[in-house]
Amino acid sequence: MSINDNLFVIIMASAIFYGTPLVFASLGELLAERSGVLNLGVEGMMLLGAVAAAWVSTNVGGPAIVVLPLAIVAAMIAAGLGASIHAFLTITLRVNQIISGLALTIFAGAAGLSSYLAGIWQLGQTPVKQQFGKIDVFGLTDVPVVGPILFHQTLLTYLSWVLVIAASFYLFRTRAGLHLRAVGESPQTADSVGISVSRYRYFHVIFGGSFAGIAGACFSLMIVPTWVDGMTAGQGWIALALVIFGFWRPDLTLLGAYLFGALSSLGLTLQARGIHISTALLTALPYVMTIVVLVVVSNTASRRQLGAPAALGKPYEREER
Amino acid sequence: MKAATAPAVAAFHVTKKFPGVIANEDVTFDVRVGEVHALLGENGAGKTTLSNILTGLYRPDEGWMEVAGIAVDFQSPRDAIAAGIGMVHQHFRLIPTFSVAENIALGTGHDPVGGRFDLKKIEERVAEISESFDLPVDPRAKIWQLSVGEQQRVEIIKVLYRDARVLIFDEPTAVLSPLESERLGVTLQTMARSGRSIVFISHKLGEVASIADRVTVLRHGRSVETTSENDVSALASLMVGRDVESVTRSAHAIVESSSRVGSVVLEIEELHAVGDRGLKALDGVSLTVRSGEIVGVAGVAGNGQRELVEILAGLRRKGSGSIRVDGESLENGSTRHPIRLGVSYVPQDRMGTGLAPDLTIAENMALKNFRRPPFARPPFIRQSVIDAQGRDLMEQFDVRAPSETTPTRRLSGGNVQKVLLAREMSGDPRVLVIASPSQGLDVGAVATVHQLLIDAAESGVGVLLVSEDLDEVLALSNRIAVMYEGRILDTFDRADADAQRIGLLMGGQLDVSA
């Protein structure tokens, strides 16, 4: 036991714990961006998911095995609905993706619909009734080092791993994934071979958005776990950075999420150990690092090789004459 | 060919209107099984519209189509593909970061849900097709690694992979060297002999005459005649008709009379430069342009022409070598210095490089002189003076638009080109550099633009005309330089210009010293 009571193990375990919502959120954004749609509404969609999950957990009776999946589904639907507004505006109406995404965050975010609904539903006075606790996988929790890090997490973490593997397989090993990447690279080409650009974009923006809902549920059902206004505290924006950080690849994005998770929990962990270091400045590190990475990869040629979808952010309009 | 067999694809009395223009009117045409059928016509004659109808991108307003004798009504390109009609686009529809096989597999077939798709199998099939039609290409190569000719082969295999019985080629030789074009012609005939039908869209008479079994001539959106004629001059008169003044003839007359060629205004010596990918683009170009003459640069796209004109405009930095305008050396990489020295530039990408689409016609015309009085009283601009200049130039250059405050993005291609020429000619330039001046313009506009270029030369400007259209270069230039792989292989006086020799040079087929 004592071998697991060291700084490294604690930091790694909490990196995964706190990085889990980031994995969901950035994976969803990754899918949307792979189809060529930038969605700055992640933060708003996460809060919608968080509030929906909190409501289900607080108000629906029954065993955890029923309520918690239901809460996740509710979170996905709530966030997916938010994403569908963005999808309609940007894909069908070809509105500026940046402004539409920001509008979604303002509409749904900290001073918007999520807190409106929480107010109406009177959430946040008590912890949620059902939450995701850490589980002991195959009784391996006490295995030195890897036990607490890999085998003592919540179900949501394991779900995120499944999704990352599934998303990698989908993107690079299936025909639909090939089509998705084609739509993000060159919608003209995809259209000319009969791939429906708007169908792919709608699907991935909305489905990707629903992942942001799960990310929100991670906060209200796992990390906090109750409803607090604006509880995602800007993590939705980090998810956006992570997609770039991970070069639009699910596996690298997962690593990035854990790196961010480690940095944001590092200050607290160190303080608990009596090592004083400014938490504030430590939390700034991920943001600065993102900027540095962006500068390094901002050369267009290297960006393309690293996977940035060529048509990202550009509305598609079939050429006529 | 069995006379009883229904045509592979046929269009009957097809009419397609766009607001203000009739793109196709009562077009009837059919392609037999196993033939190469050319659609011949000038730019704007309706060839592209017709091919878009055949491939399901547009639906005709009137008329109908049949595939193998059965009436069809395509709702989308997908229907056309299903009916066995495939198109090889002029602008390739390929994704640079994908492999050849991935590009070819796009949009085809379905896998069981959750199943992985078998790229190996696709690669094998691609290799098979590539072999049987003599279209060599590596299925695993990424598109960006391929040459233009190879990319075209990928496009062709893409269509064959979908089991197309009818293949439509839209200006396939536009990007190819004469030798590659010849080779493509052989491929087309091979495919036809294998029982497929080929529609070959072109405005190049020579190619049409040598490749096609039958030719349908389109003029002003109508099908004029279908013939198995293969005499170039007969086809030419069908294509041009009598109602359009022959551009070539008028240009010829004026160039002949243009004997007022003066002193050297542009002198390029041993110019070297690298292109976007860091590869050598210009390899010692030397060229002079005198006042009052048109010097045409002929060549297949991608042989350094773009780099040459961009360096002259200051948009790109040169490596070594010198450029002098009226004896004064051009600063490297400055866009203001060429303007000051009187170098005017009409780019190939007119909307993206030449104009600000959201600004008005008048503002676009003032783009290069708004800094100076009378257009400015620093730090302010004088909108009324700018607008007045716009009105004047619009009249002088016959720009057709509601007013000088119309945004240029609302203009047609011909009027866009006139706005550009108006601006570039209005500052008394010494040199006019113009790239692909007639690309994408309709016949009438082409004639006007050519006339404007001749006028420019007559007024004493030295014109450097860069064009992939050899006919255009031959028609307008006093001297013709042939560019290949970043070098000027040879220069001809108009009188000694030998189209065949120029064609061979363009394809890199002649030794310079020969």
Next chain:
Amino acid sequence: MSRFGFRLEPRSNLPKWLPWAVPVGSFLAALLVGAIVLFATGQNALSVYGRILDRAFLSEGAFTGTLISATPLLFTGLCAAVAFRIGFFNIGGEGQFVMGAIFGSGIALKLGADAPGILSVSAMVIFGAIGGGLWGLIPGILKAKFRTNEIITSLMLNYVAIVIATYLIFDSNSFWRELTGSGVVFPKGKILPTGSWWPNLDFGSIIVPFGFVLGMVIAGWLYVLQRKTRFGFEMRVVGGAPTTARYAGMKPARIVVAVAALSGALAGLGGAADIGNFRHVLDPKGLQQSGFGYAGIVVAALARLNPVAVVFVAVLLGGITNAGYALRGPDFPSGLVGVLQGLILFCTLGGEVLARYRITRSGRTPVGASVLEAS
């Protein structure tokens, strides 16, 4: 074809009144949708709207409160409008606002209680602009030099700015922090000397904060800059066609950097104005919660990036925000302000397109863009 197969067709004749009708119509549509949301959640929409209108504009002193709320929005709105116009998507107004607040409050504290008011206030204006301008310069230079995407860099810098402000007050014994009295136990910022508090100008029945007047003057100046000067001309060209700008002898990179700094300076001024007119103290939590930077983008979008229109939109949204503050409590739904702002923006974005285009099912004969637009 799929049921997603819609396409847009441009309408041929656009009436002259359209630029006015779209925002007004969209605003009304947003109120309608908002009413449906309120109704669906058991609220009386009419009474809620009535109270907002009352507390925003009608009741005693409400309009002054609205102008105070509108002032930061006015500046961050101008910040976004100027940058977006040249295609520089600065969404870092938030961070630039915070840096303006840090610099502005810093200089006021430094000058101290003895400095004449006019000196303190002018110094705050200048330092606020410098603080925001420097912060805006970072994404500008990165974009111009390395072509780094400014959306993400400016966004990241928002958090860095907030972290800096938090550090100054909560995590260090900085110059900005109150280190005496209750400040020893509960971290908070030093109150600015009253001499540096920005004046309110009295126009009869309405009291107008100095910051708002300054913002109006700057909005007018920006309008002239954009429409009447050579620099403005270049900005318009760079915004729509950067390659063309280069070809015409302009220096797009330089213009991007200049506008990035200008845009940041405007947001920074907003931060200084917020402290000078309203907070009188560097308050990281309050700054973070108010989200003026993001709201500024809403303002700019609604004003169609026109600086003069920004003034009016800022007052409108400032009114809603102000009413939101004033009515905060158990009987007023929290989060309604964001919902309404978001709805207004959604409706405007959609309305703009629907006014210009018709949506038709695809698969029908495409009529194509008008021939004038074919090239």
